[in-house]
Amino acid sequence: MxxxxxxxxxxxxxxxxxxxxxxxxxxxxxxxxxxxxxxxxxxxxxxxxxxxxxxxxxxxxxxxxxxxxxxxxxxxxxxxxxxxxxxxxxxxxxxxxxxxxxxxxxxxxxxxxxxxxxxxxxxxxPKWRPLFATALAAEPHQDTEALYNADFLARWAKAADRHQPLTTWSAGPGKPLLIAAGPDFLGLHMPVRASDHKPDAPARQRQDRAALRTVWADTLAPAPTRRLKAA
The missing domain is CATH 3.10.150.10 (DNA Polymerase III, subunit A, domain 2)
Incomplete structure (x- = not known):
């Protein structure tokens, strides 16, 4: 064998x-x-x-x-x-x-x-077939933020060859991130549980998109166009 x-x-x-x-x-x-x-x-x-x-x-x-x-x-x-x-x-x-x-x-x-x-x-x-079958069958859907451990994200650097992109999908903030590198590599990445981050958690732990738009508004606003004055 x-x-x-x-x-x-x-x-x-x-x-x-x-x-x-x-x-x-x-x-x-x-x-x-x-x-x-x-x-x-x-x-x-x-x-x-x-x-x-x-x-x-x-x-x-x-x-x-x-x-x-x-x-x-x-x-x-x-x-x-x-x-x-x-x-x-x-x-x-x-x-x-x-x-x-x-x-x-x-x-x-x-x-x-x-x-x-x-x-x-x-x-x-662990029985891996049902886990990956469920993740592949789920339709991508995410309309709110999801939290991921940055150290764990770094693990996927070894999944792909040089210059080969990773493709990702998510069925929602509480669902695993599905990762593919070519046709023969799949990965699942569990998000940080939302229950671990209360609504009033410090901004460094949990980011709100609307709040970020507010605090970054001045920085990301289009630069004013300077017009030359007539002599």
Whole structure:
């Protein structure tokens, strides 16, 4: 059950910013992999942002795995992102008595890395299909302000190639921001909850569009046209 990828380091780079750092949520502390027979999916989330990408593959039996942070460090060391794209073979080995969680082998023909597939953790990864299906089905609609954490927005810098734009939609201020980078990368970005920001919250936390128009009116007003006087 092998899959050949030319850009596995890029997939890792796209998803790493979204991996949870909470030790209490071990199933979120890595990159989730899932093969369904036609695609290999890779995903990561810390519940605030959720990144998903896919690659077409030859037919293979379905399997799932979770590559933890320490294993990703080993993977980056062996196959650094600065190297030119190269075919990497990702092979999933089902669990047995000696390795009940299954194994993953990643190699380029000369070097190889063996990792646990962490099957138990993979089974606890969030069900991503209904989340993304709901977000894609929702019609874009936003007629009031939405609040987003700036640090979390920076995570999407790794999603796209250089000069590739991100496309975004939102079904409303309380709904996740849907992000696309090309046809094979999707993201969800949860807004800051409005309940966390009271109507009388300081302006530095919650901005009102009408109030901003007022305070910026003088600055943004058209400059007066100077007319020359007749001699």
């Amino acid at each position: 092998s899959v050949t990828l030319t850009d596995l380091p890029r997939i890792v780079r796209q998803l790493t910013p979204h991996i949870s750092t909470a030790d209490t949520l071990p199933s979120l502390c890595g990159i989730y992999l899932e093969a369904d027979g036609t695609h290999l999916y890779a995903a990561a989330t810390d519940r605030y942002t959720f990144a998903l990408t896919r690659r077409e593959t030859a037919e293979t039996e379905p399997w799932t795995a979770l590559v933890t942070r320490p294993d990703l460090t080993a993977l980056r060391a062996l196959f650094p992102t600065r190297r030119r794209p190269a075919d990497l073979t990702l092979t999933h080995h089902r669990g047995c008595t000696r390795t009940p969680d299954g194994m993953l082998t990643i190699g380029d023909g000369t070097r190889s890395l063996s990792l646990s597939a962490n099957a138990a953790l993979a089974r606890s990864f």
